[in-house]
């Protein structure tokens with residue numbers, strides 16, 4: 342969720358979903374759906390090819406059902422808070438990481454990268470992981486998210502930066518879309534499976 346504060350009682354709330362992006366430029370961007378003409382002459386544009394994203398003008402973003410049902414923000418969680426959240430959950434770890442009501446903001450790319458970094462099989466049930474595994478996963482999750490932010494996003498699919506250029510994180514991905522290529526830790530060919538309906542690439546040797 343992107344929260345743009347216009348005043349204390351007026352906010353624009355944006356959820357980009359699968360194909361949305363924000364573009365700041367003086368000519369109309371591809372798939373521009375809503376254009377805000379800014380006082381400095383530039384145009385802030387909400388572009389969305391598949392029209393699955395959401396943009397709302399609201400008085401209080403905290404009251405939106407989508408916000409109320411969302412889990413905690415991972416970069417705000419402490420190590421203890423993360424371990425407590427995941428302990429005893431019977432769901433497989435990768436779909437659990439991607440469950441927005443459980444923990445917010447983690448998509449298919451960063452979930453795969455985090456479990457690879459932590460050496461955890463994407464289909465392991467969370468309740469089979471001990472505190473040490475969960476701490477490792479916490480550190481890895483923060484590492485891959487911070488790396489993605491530092492590199493200005495992963496433009497593997499439809500993500501673009503505000504100026505329309507691609508983010509620089511794809512070369513740093515270790516497993517996502519690297520099916521059959523050698524694992525960067527052990528050289529075993531990476532394998533692709535489907536976990537809870539989503540394609541998942543992992544190392545059968547490093548991830549247990």
Ligand SMILES: [Zn+2]
Nearest residue numbers: 524527544547
């Ligand atoms: Zn490996």
